[in-house]
Amino acid sequence: MDLDKVLAQLRAELENLDAAIASMERLQTRGPRRGRPPKLLAAARKTGSLAASRTGSDPRSVGGQRPG
Secondary structure: OOHHHHHHHHHHHHHHHHHHHHHHHHHHHOOOOOOOOOHHHHHHHHHOOHHHHHHOOOOOOHHHOOOO
């Protein structure tokens, strides 16, 4: 393989990695999210479990069934 081609490919990959790192850093430094969370997430916070809010089951019951 030609050394010039390898170097060109590595430089292109370096540019891609730099762009990915910069975008991840922007995501990390962004402030708190604004607006109301989706209803599914709000329900999950109340019950303490995202899976329980999806299935409608009570996470405290045995076998995932509602008591009674």
